[in-house]
Amino acid sequence: MTIVADRADPEAPRRRPNRALALLRNSWRQLTSMRTALILLFLLAVAAIPGSVLPQRGVNLEKVNQYFVDHPELAPRLDRIGAFEVFGSVWFSAIYLLLFTSLIGCIVPRLRDHVRALRTKPPAAPRRLERLPQHAVLTGVATDAEAVAAELRRRRWRVVVRGTEVSAEKGYLKETGNLLFHTSLIAVLIGVALGSWYGWHGNRLLVAGEDFCNTRQQYAEAKLGPRVDSADLPPFCLTLNHFDARFLESGQPEFYRATVDVEQAGRATRTETFSVNSPLRLGAANVYLLGHGYAPVLRYTDRYGKTQTSNFPFLTSGDATLTSEGLAAFPDVNVDPKTGKRDSNLQVAFEGLYLPTAPQQGPFNRSEFPTERNPAVVLVAYRGNLGMDAGIPGSVYQLDQRQVTNGKLKQVGDKKLAVGEKWTLDDGSVLEFVGTKPYITLSVRYDPGSTLLLGSSAVLLVGLMGALFGKRRRVWFRVTPAANPAGDAAPTSTDDPAAGSPTGGSSLVEAGGLPRTDYPGFADEFAQLVAAVSGGGEPDERAGGGRGARGPAGTREGAE
Amino acid sequence: MSALSDQLVMFAILAYLVAMICHAVEYALGNARAVAPAAAPKRELVGAGVGAAGGPVDAPPAAPADPPARLGRSAQQARLAGRVAVWITALAAALHLAATVTRGIAADRMPWGNMYEFVLTVSCVSAAAWLAVLWKRPSLRRLGLFLTLVMVLLLAFAELKLYVEVVPLMPALQSSWYIVHVSTISFSSSIFLLGAVPAIAFLMRNGYERGRRSFPYTLAKRLPAADGLERLTFVLHAFSFPIFTFAVIAGAIWAEAAWGRPWGWDPKETWAFISWVVYAGYLHARATPSVKRNVATWIAILGFLTMLMNLFGVNFFFTGLHSYAGVS
Numbered sequence: 001m002t003i004v005a006d007r008a009d010p011e012a013p014r015r016r017p018n019r020a021l022a023l024l025r026n027s028w029r030q031l032t033s034m035r036t037a038l039i040l041l042f043l044l045a046v047a048a049i050p051g052s053v054l055p056q057r058g059v060n061l062e063k064v065n066q067y068f069v070d071h072p073e074l075a076p077r078l079d080r081i082g083a084f085e086v087f088g089s090v091w092f093s094a095i096y097l098l099l100f101t102s103l104i105g106c107i108v109p110r111l112r113d114h115v116r117a118l119r120t121k122p123p124a125a126p127r128r129l130e131r132l133p134q135h136a137v138l139t140g141v142a143t144d145a146e147a148v149a150a151e152l153r154r155r156r157w158r159v160v161v162r163g164t165e166v167s168a169e170k171g172y173l174k175e176t177g178n179l180l181f182h183t184s185l186i187a188v189l190i191g192v193a194l195g196s197w198y199g200w201h202g203n204r205l206l207v208a209g210e211d212f213c214n215t216r217q218q219y220a221e222a223k224l225g226p227r228v229d230s231a232d233l234p235p236f237c238l239t240l241n242h243f244d245a246r247f248l249e250s251g252q253p254e255f256y257r258a259t260v261d262v263e264q265a266g267r268a269t270r271t272e273t274f275s276v277n278s279p280l281r282l283g284a285a286n287v288y289l290l291g292h293g294y295a296p297v298l299r300y301t302d303r304y305g306k307t308q309t310s311n312f313p314f315l316t317s318g319d320a321t322l323t324s325e326g327l328a329a330f331p332d333v334n335v336d337p338k339t340g341k342r343d344s345n346l347q348v349a350f351e352g353l354y355l356p357t358a359p360q361q362g363p364f365n366r367s368e369f370p371t372e373r374n375p376a377v378v379l380v381a382y383r384g385n386l387g388m389d390a391g392i393p394g395s396v397y398q399l400d401q402r403q404v405t406n407g408k409l410k411q412v413g414d415k416k417l418a419v420g421e422k423w424t425l426d427d428g429s430v431l432e433f434v435g436t437k438p439y440i441t442l443s444v445r446y447d448p449g450s451t452l453l454l455g456s457s458a459v460l461l462v463g464l465m466g467a468l469f470g471k472r473r474r475v476w477f478r479v480t481p482a483a484n485p486a487g488d489a490a491p492t493s494t495d496d497p498a499a500g501s502p503t504g505g506s507s508l509v510e511a512g513g514l515p516r517t518d519y520p521g522f523a524d525e526f527a528q529l530v531a532a533v534s535g536g537g538e539p540d541e542r543a544g545g546g547r548g549a550r551g552p553a554g555t556r557e558g559a560e
Numbered sequence: 561m562s563a564l565s566d567q568l569v570m571f572a573i574l575a576y577l578v579a580m581i582c583h584a585v586e587y588a589l590g591n592a593r594a595v596a597p598a599a600a601p602k603r604e605l606v607g608a609g610v611g612a613a614g615g616p617v618d619a620p621p622a623a624p625a626d627p628p629a630r631l632g633r634s635a636q637q638a639r640l641a642g643r644v645a646v647w648i649t650a651l652a653a654a655l656h657l658a659a660t661v662t663r664g665i666a667a668d669r670m671p672w673g674n675m676y677e678f679v680l681t682v683s684c685v686s687a688a689a690w691l692a693v694l695w696k697r698p699s700l701r702r703l704g705l706f707l708t709l710v711m712v713l714l715l716a717f718a719e720l721k722l723y724v725e726v727v728p729l730m731p732a733l734q735s736s737w738y739i740v741h742v743s744t745i746s747f748s749s750s751i752f753l754l755g756a757v758p759a760i761a762f763l764m765r766n767g768y769e770r771g772r773r774s775f776p777y778t779l780a781k782r783l784p785a786a787d788g789l790e791r792l793t794f795v796l797h798a799f800s801f802p803i804f805t806f807a808v809i810a811g812a813i814w815a816e817a818a819w820g821r822p823w824g825w826d827p828k829e830t831w832a833f834i835s836w837v838v839y840a841g842y843l844h845a846r847a848t849p850s851v852k853r854n855v856a857t858w859i860a861i862l863g864f865l866t867m868l869m870n871l872f873g874v875n876f877f878f879t880g881l882h883s884y885a886g887v888s
């Protein structure tokens with residue numbers, strides 16, 4: 001509090017008045033005032049609210065797209081002001097950048113002041129100690145200034161002795177902590193910035209038995225920071241060996257675990273397992289297990305007897321029983337062996353559901369349990385032109401419905417198949433449901449800022465504790481040897497308790513204390529200190545600020 | 561075990577209700593001038609044993625520390641009602657604690673796997689912290705009316721709207737950070753919850769001391785002095801803020817391990833950020849001499865509203881990764 005008050009009072013610059021400069025200086029002072037910091041903090045909180053109310057691209061892209069569909073009028077307008085990317089928007093950035101500018105402008109002078117305060121000695125005692133919030137007078141104490149100072153030093157006060165006077169101060173930790181806290185906020189911001197500039201991440205699916213290598217092309221979606229190039233991705237490859245999932249009877253998942261083979265340049269291939277809360281940490285990147293599902297293995301034998309197999313993943317629709325939806329497309333079938341030419345109107349695809357535990361009776365549209373107790377696929381067969389040659393990128397998980405509406409792709413039946421069952425289509429071709437393979441969804445990430453983030457968060461916390469629980473306070477002791485009762489430093493205005501009982505060889509000790517920050521317990525500490533200094537002697541009752549008198553003493557505290 | 565827990569919750573609600581009625585009686589009978597200031601400086605006997613909730617409940621015979629000769633009959637009755645209220649609150653807290661513990665035993669894990677358990681735990685810690693505060697500052701007893709009211713509302717709401725059967729944890733919650741993160745979040749939320757009580761009381765009392773005599777302020781006639789309430793508000797918030805900060809950091813560490821990013825602006829994370837910023841604003845406002853104390857206190861209340869929003873609003877209105885609440 002003191003610091004703020006000190007800083008608030010302008011140091012009356014005596015330079016030639018220069019309007020522009022004065023304006024600049026004034027705005028700077030405005031910006032770095034506590035008031036501005038408060039307003040900016042408030043704005044920051046308010047600005048974050050739309051980020052939770054509206055769907056955000058970084059959190060859930062599909063929901064944003066859905067919002068555009070639901071609110072065709074409003075959405076583009078919101079989009080223009082960055083409402084779907086609040087935390088990267090100009091206005092949000094403006095607020096926190098201003099706040100952090102204000103913060104730096106606030107820290108720098110305080111750092112200077114604090115360093116100065118750390119180097120200056122505790123100030124000399126005020127002339128009239130009895131005017132301080134805490135005050136005590138002791139008589140007949142066998143001590144001197146040096147002994148008092150030694151006792152204070154033992155209690156880790158910073159002490160200076162000036163003749164018969166002892167000045168001491170404690171609680172620099174408060175300001176140190178405060179500066180540490182605010183500085184580490186800046187470090188946190190730098191950590192975040194590092195992560196977004198130099199970090200990258202990508203997501204993909206990985207079916208058991210297949211492998212993937214860490215290149216940009218192998219990710220379904222990847223985001224590289226502005227300072228990262230595709231060539232910078234560290235080389236490594238993963239093969240999914242094994243995936244275990246266990247569920248309770250209620251269908252609630254109990255645990256997931258993936259086992260992979262890891263190939264890294266210059267190292268022997270090794271096997272690692274990882275799970276939801278313990279990612280695979282490869283040093284160059286971390287691999288997180290986000291989800292899992294099943295890829296039905298479907299074998300299609302075309303009209304010429306040639307066989308192809310698809311084990312494309314069926315995606316779960318978010319329901320707990322892992323009902324999945326997907327597509328098995330066979331664009332390169334029904335190639336006439338005589339001509340060797342592919343007929344693009346004889347392409348085949350099967351679209352439908354995979355149910356790990358199909359119900360005993362229809363409708364077969366929802367699985368009953370997440371593990372494979374009665375696995376079945378429910379498929380619709382299509383024949384015709386799949387529209388994959390047109391060069392229009394479509395989803396690999398869904399049929400191009402345009403081809404169905406324009407009649408180029410026709411339904412040729414539907415069927416439910418259990419494992420091992422075969423389905424003969426009207427043209428004599430056969431589909432067999434061979435079984436399934438598990439797949440996992442992975443997120444691979446590299447965040448170079450995370451160490452700094454962690455470190456600065458730890459410092460932040462330590463600093464915060466120091467700032468909140470540190471208490472700055474000063475005490476003074478004036479020791480007057482009894483042999484010289486009328487020392488000019490001795491208070492003569494109060495009727496001196498020592499005067500009546502001069503004890504040979506002992507001293508009169510007068511003490512005063514000043515809490516420099518809000519500190520309700522100061523009266524107790526002061527009383528203890530006085531008692532300790534006087535070797536257990538009781539402080540004079542009448543001298544005020546005695547021990548234990550919380551109520552009345554409390555009213556005087558905090559007054560500076 | 562789980563059924564026992566449910567019954568204990570019902571009894572706890574009843575006990576809080578009775579305590580609330582006793583506090584209300586104290587309010588109705590109390591004579592502000594005779595009782596409140598006299599109770600202020602000395603530690604009353606009634607505090608003894610309350611800190612250890614569930615200790616032997618043998619109320620000491622009314623032995624006022626300093627019986628003013630002119631203490632009216634109704635004032636004495638009010639005092640008695642207040643003490644009874646405190647004892648019943650302690651009993652309720654003990655039942656509440658037992659309910660929380662048995663719930664944890666039934667589930668074979670920490671009792672904060674879903675929103676019902678979370679509310680149960682948070683309010684239990686609040687009640688215990690309230691008793692601890694009361695032990696140190698018996699003069700604040702009259703705030704018990706608000707506290708018990710909050711308890712009854714919270715527990716009844718949890719019981720009616722949030723209740724779910726005991727189930728084990730989802731894989732995403734199986735982490736030691738889960739215990740660290742959720743226990744510190746619960747604890748700091750409890751203290752913020754408790755801190756909101758003197759904050760509201762301060763605003764009412766402050767208005768009253770400034771001569772306002774309209775509706776909400778008149779309720780504050782018998783509350784402790786505004787200064788003390790304000791300081792208690794600050795102490796509770798200053799105590800809770802670093803714990804909350806730690807909890808958020810622990811959450812980020814956990815999120816990094818589970819989801820691959822420390823911070824992703826999920827609705828829950830966003831609202832934790834908002835609460836954090838608002839409470840930081842409160843601490844700033846209080847440290848700025850030019851900002852009035854009641855303005856600062858309003859910021860603290862705003863912070864509390866954002867915590868409530870995070871606890872209830874986010875689980876009901878938004879879906880995010882934190883969708884473990886078990887509310888459908």
Ligand code: HEM
Nearest residue numbers: 001032033034037099102103106178185467468840843847
């Ligand atoms: C990034 C935004 C900021 C956050 C999150 C923040 C947070 C905090 C917190 C939590 C405290 C309480 C610790 C204590 O009481 O010592 C505090 C104290 C303080 N802050 Fe900030 N702060 C921010 C920016 C600023 C700025 C821009 C200024 C300068 C104008 C500033 C000046 C102070 C001062 C002087 C104190 C000490 C108050 C006291 O004497 O108790 N802070 N800050």
